[in-house]
Amino acid sequence: MLARVAASGVDELWLLGTVPAGYPSPAQDYGAERIDLTRQLIKDPSATFLFRVVGDSMEGAGIYDGDVLLIDRSIEPSSSAVVLASIDGEYTVKRLHRGDGFVELRPENPRYPVIRVDGLSELVIFGVVTYCIHHV
Amino acid sequence: MSRPAVALVDANAFYVSCERLFDPRLEGRPVVVLSNNDGCVVARSAEAKQLGVPMGEPWFKLQATADRHGLIARSSNYELYGDLSVRLMEVIGRYSAWQEVYSIDESFIGLNGGAAAGRAIRDGARRLLGIPVSVGIATSKTLAKLANKHAKAHPAFEGVCDLAEAPPGWLDNYLATHSVVDLWGVAGRTTRRLAGYGIHSMKDLRDADDRQIRRWFSVVLARTVRELRGEHCIPLEGPRATRDQLIYSRSFSTPITDADRMAQVMAVYAQNAAQRLRRHGLVAKTMTAWCSTSWYGAAQDHPSVAVSLPTHTDDPIELVRAATAALPPRLTPDTRYVRAGIVVTDLVPRGSQPYLEPFVPLSERRRLGDTMQAVEDRFGPGTLGLGRAGLRTPPEWAMRRQMLTPHYTTRWEHLPVARAA
Ligand SMILES: [Mg+2]
Numbered sequence A: 001m002l003a004r005v006a007a008s009g010v011d012e013l014w015l016l017g018t019v020p021a022g023y024p025s026p027a028q029d030y031g032a033e034r035i036d037l038t039r040q041l042i043k044d045p046s047a048t049f050l051f052r053v054v055g056d057s058m059e060g061a062g063i064y065d066g067d068v069l070l071i072d073r074s075i076e077p078s079s080s081a082v083v084l085a086s087i088d089g090e091y092t093v094k095r096l097h098r099g100d101g102f103v104e105l106r107p108e109n110p111r112y113p114v115i116r117v118d119g120l121s122e123l124v125i126f127g128v129v130t131y132c133i134h135h136v
Numbered sequence B: 001m002s003r004p005a006v007a008l009v010d011a012n013a014f015y016v017s018c019e020r021l022f023d024p025r026l027e028g029r030p031v032v033v034l035s036n037n038d039g040c041v042v043a044r045s046a047e048a049k050q051l052g053v054p055m056g057e058p059w060f061k062l063q064a065t066a067d068r069h070g071l072i073a074r075s076s077n078y079e080l081y082g083d084l085s086v087r088l089m090e091v092i093g094r095y096s097a098w099q100e101v102y103s104i105d106e107s108f109i110g111l112n113g114g115a116a117a118g119r120a121i122r123d124g125a126r127r128l129l130g131i132p133v134s135v136g137i138a139t140s141k142t143l144a145k146l147a148n149k150h151a152k153a154h155p156a157f158e159g160v161c162d163l164a165e166a167p168p169g170w171l172d173n174y175l176a177t178h179s180v181v182d183l184w185g186v187a188g189r190t191t192r193r194l195a196g197y198g199i200h201s202m203k204d205l206r207d208a209d210d211r212q213i214r215r216w217f218s219v220v221l222a223r224t225v226r227e228l229r230g231e232h233c234i235p236l237e238g239p240r241a242t243r244d245q246l247i248y249s250r251s252f253s254t255p256i257t258d259a260d261r262m263a264q265v266m267a268v269y270a271q272n273a274a275q276r277l278r279r280h281g282l283v284a285k286t287m288t289a290w291c292s293t294s295w296y297g298a299a300q301d302h303p304s305v306a307v308s309l310p311t312h313t314d315d316p317i318e319l320v321r322a323a324t325a326a327l328p329p330r331l332t333p334d335t336r337y338v339r340a341g342i343v344v345t346d347l348v349p350r351g352s353q354p355y356l357e358p359f360v361p362l363s364e365r366r367r368l369g370d371t372m373q374a375v376e377d378r379f380g381p382g383t384l385g386l387g388r389a390g391l392r393t394p395p396e397w398a399m400r401r402q403m404l405t406p407h408y409t410t411r412w413e414h415l416p417v418a419r420a421a
Helices: A026-030 A037-041 B014-022 B046-050 B059-069 B078-093 B114-129 B141-153 B170-176 B188-196 B202-206 B210-216 B219-228 B259-279 B316-326 B362-379 B394-402
Strands: A005-007 A010-016 A048-055 A068-072 A082-087 A090-098 A103-106 A115-117 A124-133 B005-011 B031-034 B041-044 B072-075 B099-103 B106-111 B133-138 B160-162 B238-241 B245-256 B282-293 B304-313 B337-345 B417-420
Touching: A048 A090, A048 A124, A082 A103, A090 A124, B005 B114, B005 B141, B014 B031, B014 B041, B014 B072, B014 B078, B031 B046, B031 B059, B041 B046, B059 B072, B078 B099, B078 B106, B078 B114, B078 B282, B078 B304, B078 B337, B099 B245, B099 B282, B099 B337, B106 B114, B114 B133, B114 B160, B133 B141, B141 B160, B141 B170, B141 B219, B170 B202, B202 B219, B210 B219, B245 B259, B245 B282, B259 B282, B259 B316, B259 B337, B282 B316, B304 B316
Parallel strands: A048 B417, A090 B417, B031 B072, B133 B160
Antiparallel strands: A005 A010, A010 B304, A048 A068, A068 A124, A082 A090, A082 A124, A090 A103, A103 A115, B005 B106, B005 B133, B031 B041, B099 B106, B238 B245, B245 B337, B282 B304, B282 B337
């Protein structure tokens, strides 16, 4: 979806909502189609956005500075989901924790503080992090 | 088979909403988006409207308001808006078997289920894309457009107005108290001529004899009369233009089922768009192309793609290449498409675009070469040369760059930041 494909001199930016899920490709019958990472990793392309990580507060979750996050807005944030939340005008990645009568946004690095609020409604959550692309 | 109601789904201050999605600091603050040719306001947040910022106002006249009220401006980021538009159209399409894209942020859809269905669309667009939309529901496009306007004007509707829920007599009263000038597709000139026949309000027009209107005015206005009576009859056809986009769409006499024929259609539409761009002395950088299946019919599909052109252009070859490369491969086999269209955005006057692009497409070079040759033949060698000198004024361009946000969703180097802090 987000790869820039050079097609006859034109940069195609995004191609969405055009191939109904489950439409059989003629090649599929023979198991010949090459793996399409976009299709494997992105369940809802229209509702999925990519962000670049800056900082080291989520290293315990395997999310490092410079990594790219796939964030799906169609997923309900469950307790313990890694989410992107708006805090003080910035998007911040944290682990969501729903306790009894409170909600916390937890870093996964002991050097950073936990943010606690009374309920989920006090948070502006952009979406749920589904994958992290890390250059090894 | 009775037709479903028609809904107009229209994003609220679409360009501002796109900017806000990636910059939460803009939430709740007055924001405007400026055209990139002359720095005029092309989109206003509700807060900016409340400050009395008029549409089309030049930014330099708003400096005082900006200082006093913290009004924030952004240059238009059409690459971003184009991507979010394609996403929005796709999401809206999930709620309906029938969809006609009307502009970069508006589409008409067939809708069963009234206001509840409208609220589902509003919530879906908000949840999946973070884009607020308003939904107007009625039995014709003209009335859906009015319902949408009403939903936007009155916060109590929370963005969804279904005329079927209006109390008896309400619509009559509404039409009687609103001038025909506010009707979709009725120009000021027509309004003055209508006044000559004693037709002032929308109700006057609705109750006029549509055959006479057809004789005195046009088929188009006669259709509006019938639409006001709740009869759905306006096809979305032909060219349209607004301040910042140029649209060309048509229905086909016979459905198209294969990519080759769709490529031909795209070629014709792209040439039409190129012609209109030239007539207005404009060049475009972004194109959206779409097609859709009919209101009825089993297999429903409304593919839509956006393309960023290599440079600002009005070159038919370049536009045709973009349109034919992008859409046809997206068709679902054995599906009957009955209409298609293209929208070009990021319009700037020819000659005002930055001259030193990384590279210029071949066709553009060829044409430029021909023109240069013609000039030299006529006025002698050395009268015309390539270069940036004198072609534009750098400060203007610098200002535009300053307020331009990254192409967050279309460039790997522009990804928005997720802080891990
Ligand atoms: Mg709008």
